[in-house]
């Protein structure tokens with residue numbers, strides 16, 4: 001231990017010897033290691049040894065060096081080989097390969113491209129708002145937290161493959177909650193595989209029938225990949241048959257040989273397996289992240305009448321006629337709404353887990369809760385971003401990293417921002433009668449499942465029914481939904 005290159009880095013003794021501690025808190029105690037990290041920061045300061053070969057940094061100055069466009073640091077394979085398909089831009093570890101792959105998708109996630117897709121976000125928002133009204137008319141609370149996750153999944157599916165392939169989570173009574181369970185459970189497997197890497201070939205090599213028996217969720221993930229493979233293959237056959245969809249989707253464009261041959265990227269990497277990997281990641285990456293930010297906003301605004309009132313007043317002034325379209329370009333210029341969105345991203349963290357770049361990690365959970373920049377950091381306070389002290393606000397902006405930064409920052413950021421502004425702006429413009437129903441503060445805590453997830457009761461059996469309704473999935477054994485406690489934000493419109 002004394003001769004290790006990190007021997008002089010302060011940190012708890014046990015963590016310098018073994019990863020057992022992290023495994024225990026994340027796998028056994030449901031993603032709670034981040035709370036330990038916060039304690040370590042108080043005790044050891046800004047540089048901490050958090051595992052035998054890992055250091056956690058907390059100084060925002062370091063962020064722009066480690067997470068930069070031309071960084072030499074690359075994603076740590078011990079974690080990222082467990083997070084998703086190897087040839088997706090998300091899991092790829094080497095920066096040089098990643099650059100080639102990201103170039104394929106970049107054009108579809110530019111701001112310009114997202115503005116062209118705003119109509120999809122608006123249409124899905126119509127559905128969510130109509131559902132809220134319909135539930136309230138029936139005297140039934142709406143699981144709006146789940147609805148917020150559902151909207152993001154529906155939007156990216158429609159952008160990726162077209163309306164026919166959209167899972168229409170928003171139309172389902174439970175907003176397709178099983179999908180969040182699949183993501184959560186696969187993240188839980190990640191904690192296991194990160195610690196016990198020898199299990200990886202066993203888990204990934206298991207035949208489908210055995211996976212169903214041993215761990216139903218892994219069968220659910222396999223079914224997801226199968227369904228998505230069928231979408232990608234359909235795109236190829238559409239292109240071969242000369243069928244052009246009314247509106248070109250991401251994958252209809254990227255797989256079109258004419259585009260591929262003229263594109264500014266290596267066309268040999270546009271293959272069916274690679275495109276399946278990218279689609280799996282795109283569909284998974286937006287759900288909880290976007291959903292959590294909307295949930296935090298709605299929960300906190302409904303808890304604090306002053307925030308609700310100020311937000312609504314700004315929206316009514318910007319859109320005085322209730323029938324006029326509430327558009328993203330106008331919404332994003334509103335200062336109070338923008339401060340609310342920032343506070344929502346700050347307290348939903350994006351990816352809660354430290355983002356390991358070989359030996360170094362930095363973590364939005366700690367940066368967003370830095371007491372020197374965000375006093376009473378748990379308080380949802382939009383005024384933090386409207387403070388007249390420009391230097392103070394600039395320091396806070398530097399510490400706000402929900403999308404990370406640099407070459408591996410979130411490709412979906414422009415789309416996510418459009419979703420956040422449109423859904424929240426339209427909902428809070430609509431009426432001032434939204435109220436919370438039976439929300440316990442403990443339901444709104446976050447656990448670290450790489451992304452941030454709300455606590456849940458033990459979940460069983462969902463993968464058996466989850467994909468049965470999707471074309472391309474194998475028939476599942478049974479379609480029984482098992483009742484279980486769900487922590488989600490419930491709201492309704494007050495009768496008054």
Ligand code: HEM
Nearest residue numbers: 089090285286289290350351402403404408410411412416
């Ligand atoms: C509020 C919403 C979102 C937040 C806070 C967020 C946050 C993040 C963060 C922190 C990363 C870096 C992860 C790492 O370094 O391991 C990331 C990467 C990524 N995100 Fe997001 N995300 C959001 C929404 C979305 C959406 C809507 C999509 C897809 C449409 C998406 C797709 C991706 C992809 C593909 C990557 C990998 C990028 C790469 O390595 O090149 N995200 N996101």
